[in-house]
Amino acid sequence: MTPANQLPANQPPAIEVSDVVVRYGEVVALDGVSLSVASGRVTGLVGMNGSGKSTLFKAIMGTVRPDTGTVLIDGTAPVAARKQGLVGYVPQSEDVDWAFPVSVRDVVMMGRYGRQGLTRRARHVDHAAVAEALERVELTGYADRQIGQLSGGQRKRAFVARGIAQDARILLLDEPFAGVDKRSEATIVRLLRELADDGRTVLVSTHDLHALPRLADEAVLLLHRVLFHGGVAEALRPDNLAHAFGLDVLDRDLDRGSDRDRDRDFDREGSA
């Protein structure tokens, strides 16, 4: 296995993010992010709420344009890569209208749209790809249900199936384990591993640090910039996590607080 961060010399990174800055008005969501993600691996993207994970995904998909810096997908600009169907995306649950009147099969078929031209007429090969993807995520029996009638884990699996049907080289998953039961989590972890072993690139944002060792070959700690990129065990070291989740700030504030307490006690003693 190639160590994290070291790509084989002849293989361009599947995702190359170079010095990317994204601002929303006054808010700097990404502040000079550089990252190379290799194919054939599962990479965990870990960071606290608001650290910029979704924005990084959007920059990779070309739905958010960086203020400065560049993103390349297999050497191609993100918008072109998306149009070519290179990138599949499993969104956060909040970003989906679950009342939308589409079946699970329809959602998975969306992964085939790029191949169907403007007519969007599904051919035998499209139906076969959808059936196979549904089987891989263990949702064959749910194909005709309205998407909102699935459990949280089943919904995620339906979107993973969309990426499989799309035959995406690169799969981005935004918090796939949020609100997901153990069985769906295990199914998703197994699928992602299979996809990576198949040579695909899998980038998964997660808060679920417990799932990380089973899930990922390497981890990225993000706090508006990349704080760490390397092996999972090292990423999970308390000092690295403290840095990524801002606990060092907390500790410093507590220290300051106890300094203040000491000063106050001293003042009190002095004035007594």
Ligand SMILES: Nc1ncnc2c1ncn2[C@@H]1O[C@H](COP(=O)(O)OP(=O)(O)OP(=O)(O)O)[C@@H](O)[C@H]1O
């Ligand atoms: N459309 C927007 N307009 C203004 N600010 C935004 C917008 N989208 C994100 N932000 C801000 O940019 C920062 C990064 O947000 P982002 O959603 O990328 O973080 P995240 O790590 O995905 O968070 P979470 O784990 O909560 O999903 C946050 O401060 C957020 O409030």
